[in-house]
Amino acid sequence: MNHNLILIIISGALINNVVLNQFLGICSFLGVSKQMKASASLGGAVIFVITIASAVASLLYDFVLAPLGLDFMKTIVFILVIAALVQVVEMFLKKKSPAVYKALGIYLPLITTNCAVLGVALTNVQDGYNFIESVLSGFGTAVGYTIAIVLLAGIRSRIHEEDLPAPLRGAPIVLISAALMSIAFLGFSGLSF
Amino acid sequence: MNKYLERLYNGVVKENPTLILMLGMCPTLAVSTRAMNGIGMGLSTTAVLILSNLVISLMRKVIPDQVRLPAYIVVVASLVTVTELLIEAYLPSLYTALGIYIPLIVVNCIILGRAEAYANKHTPLLSVMDGVGMGLGFTLALTLAGLLREALGNGTAFGVPFLPAGVEPMGIFVQPPGAFLIIALIIAVMNALGIKTRQRKLVESGCDGVCANCAKACVKSEEVTGK
Numbered sequence: 001m002n003h004n005l006i007l008i009i010i011s012g013a014l015i016n017n018v019v020l021n022q023f024l025g026i027c028s029f030l031g032v033s034k035q036m037k038a039s040a041s042l043g044g045a046v047i048f049v050i051t052i053a054s055a056v057a058s059l060l061y062d063f064v065l066a067p068l069g070l071d072f073m074k075t076i077v078f079i080l081v082i083a084a085l086v087q088v089v090e091m092f093l094k095k096k097s098p099a100v101y102k103a104l105g106i107y108l109p110l111i112t113t114n115c116a117v118l119g120v121a122l123t124n125v126q127d128g129y130n131f132i133e134s135v136l137s138g139f140g141t142a143v144g145y146t147i148a149i150v151l152l153a154g155i156r157s158r159i160h161e162e163d164l165p166a167p168l169r170g171a172p173i174v175l176i177s178a179a180l181m182s183i184a185f186l187g188f189s190g191l192s193f
Numbered sequence: 194m195n196k197y198l199e200r201l202y203n204g205v206v207k208e209n210p211t212l213i214l215m216l217g218m219c220p221t222l223a224v225s226t227r228a229m230n231g232i233g234m235g236l237s238t239t240a241v242l243i244l245s246n247l248v249i250s251l252m253r254k255v256i257p258d259q260v261r262l263p264a265y266i267v268v269v270a271s272l273v274t275v276t277e278l279l280i281e282a283y284l285p286s287l288y289t290a291l292g293i294y295i296p297l298i299v300v301n302c303i304i305l306g307r308a309e310a311y312a313n314k315h316t317p318l319l320s321v322m323d324g325v326g327m328g329l330g331f332t333l334a335l336t337l338a339g340l341l342r343e344a345l346g347n348g349t350a351f352g353v354p355f356l357p358a359g360v361e362p363m364g365i366f367v368q369p370p371g372a373f374l375i376i377a378l379i380i381a382v383m384n385a386l387g388i389k390t391r392q393r394k395l396v397e398s399g400c401d402g403v404c405a406n407c408a409k410a411c412v413k414s415e416e417v418t419g420k
Contacts, residue, residue: 076274119297167382167384170392
């Protein structure tokens with residue numbers, strides 16, 4: 001059992017990396033990775049929101065949608081719950097913990113439309129995870145997102161100073177860097193035992 | 194040019210959502226492993242986009258301005274659910290190939306973006322034409338990316354092998370890294386040809402410009418960071 005739970009985290013973070021392997025949350029991955037500090041803050045916000053969202057989505061599915069036979073409604077319910085949840089988290093942080101809000105606050109609205117949050121919630125249901133497994137899988141996935149965006153930010157700060165051919169400047173070289181990172185992450189597929 | 198045809202031209206060529214506006218990158222990267230998947234995903238998204246543009250345009254005078262985004266999300270999510278159930282029932286192989294990316298059409302920036310930028314200000318017929326144009330533009334771009342990846346990575350085009358015996362295709366192109374590489378190459382070629390894209394929006398704001406929710410977040414982050 002414990003062995004399984006650890007595998008869920010590792011699989012979410014490294015083997016099936018949400019950005020480099022499943023292409024979820026690409027917008028913010030490419031957009032915010034310009035600065036290391038912003039990337040780390042966004043990563044923190046994503047870990048926070050995805051973990052809570054997977055917990056709430058899992059409870060909702062197990063205790064409301066599945067018993068009522070409404071599981072075809074999951075897309076609608078999850079997206080609304082996630083949007084509302086992000087708003088609530090934002091208001092709560094603003095009031096209770098201004099320091100955390102200052103660090104993460106501006107990234108919270110960005111996360112609502114981040115397909116990674118909805119993607120994780122739906123994958124958890126599809127894989128038949130229970131509550132604890134869903135939370136861990138959400139946490140692992142979000143950690144994977146943070147690893148990827150912080151690494152890309154590090155690479156981009158170096159690329160910035162290089163002398164590149166003009167057509168490659170901007171998006172192409174960032175995407176090529178992401179491709180190389182993705183090749184490196186393919187190596188983790190050997191971890192799935 | 195007639196204003197309805199102008200919408201088609203605008204969606205497919207002038208403001209191609211994927212190649213020029215750089216919207217909806219997640220599905221473009223994820224499902225472009227095969228040209229057929231590109232067509233399937235493109236047409237599913239087109240169907241949702243046409244209907245959501247129609248419904249939102251019809252309801253544009255009914256929906257109060259303050260709650261318009263949640264209302265749009267409900268409309269889009271309902272349409273996506275219907276589409277998902279139809280694909281599951283009638284096209285099971287496409288359903289397996291696209292998997293989780295079908296329900297994720299909900300968070301595709303193109304759909305909410307068009308609702309916010311076009312459908313809530315124009316007549317139903319024009320909005321439908323806008324949906325057709327944008328949808329076709331998205332389908333074409335996805336099919337192009339899928340065809341390139343399939344040809345380089347698998348040696349086939351639309352499932353038909355064309356490489357002479359003994360030539361090994363480059364398998365990396367149908368794996369995840371190939372998606373990033375192909376899109377990078379497409380943008381680089383367009384840059385070299387001098388076609389103006391909004392790639393800056395993609396890598397510098399990450400907010401996709403048009404998309405309602407993302408745009409709001411952008412304004413907010415600019416206020417705070419003072420850029």
